[in-house]
Amino acid sequence: DIVVTQSPDSLAVSLGERATINCKSSQTVLYSSNNKNYLAWYQQKPGQPPKLLIYWASTRESGVPDRFSGSGSGTDFTLTISSLQAEDVAVYYCQQYYDTPYSFGQGTKLEIK
Amino acid sequence: QITLKESGPTLVKPTQTLTLTCTFSGFSLRTSGVRVGWIRQPPGKALEWLALIYWDDDKRYSPSLKSRLTITKDTSKNQVVLTMTNMDPVDTATYYCTHNSPWFGETHWGQGTLVTVSS
Numbered sequence: 697d698i699v700v701t702q703s704p705d706s707l708a709v710s711l712g713e714r715a716t717i718n719c720k721s722s723q724t725v726l727y728s729s730n731n732k733n734y735l736a737w738y739q740q741k742p743g744q745p746p747k748l749l750i751y752w753a754s755t756r757e758s759g760v761p762d763r764f765s766g767s768g769s770g771t772d773f774t775l776t777i778s779s780l781q782a783e784d785v786a787v788y789y790c791q792q793y794y795d796t797p798y799s800f801g802q803g804t805k806l807e808i809k
Numbered sequence: 810q811i812t813l814k815e816s817g818p819t820l821v822k823p824t825q826t827l828t829l830t831c832t833f834s835g836f837s838l839r840t841s842g843v844r845v846g847w848i849r850q851p852p853g854k855a856l857e858w859l860a861l862i863y864w865d866d867d868k869r870y871s872p873s874l875k876s877r878l879t880i881t882k883d884t885s886k887n888q889v890v891l892t893m894t895n896m897d898p899v900d901t902a903t904y905y906c907t908h909n910s911p912w913f914g915e916t917h918w919g920q921g922t923l924v925t926v927s928s
Contacts, residue, residue: 752912791915793911
């Protein structure tokens, strides 16, 4: 099974500043036949279900602000929020959907400094 | 527009069997490539992937819970049912059903249903 680990567990960033969250998988999630990384990022606000932000490691879901970006390949990935807004306060999860059982990271709680 | 909604008991006793129903709209499990999954989240904790059912009735389970889980579908009713046997207080969680895409991940989520296991 693929284990997914995020860092840090929590993060406090000033409004307008950059936030960076890391995600590491125990095995590659790069599918060689299409050169796509099967890694997604989700945002979960209190009392709400998670929301898909990014798939294929770097493709933003429709309607997601362009301050959110994903990068990385193979086993190491990053979610970056270029200029933190108040509404970005949430817990962020990465998930590998390369192979079942699909697995999530433990989450990163993002707060305003 | 895809929507999913979970339903089932909010309280179950230890050792009982939990049955949750996901009723969805905006897609069909008769369509090739479509999948519906279940994910849970204990209060204040991380997401845990549980199970997945495919349009062709293939099924996948979390290895740690496989002996306790069963996922089935009723395509005529647009429903997916998850059963979990031998419930324990550690199974207290919000249970979500999702529309899963093999290319994009969990694209749509239900609002979730909180299940408490207590005597």
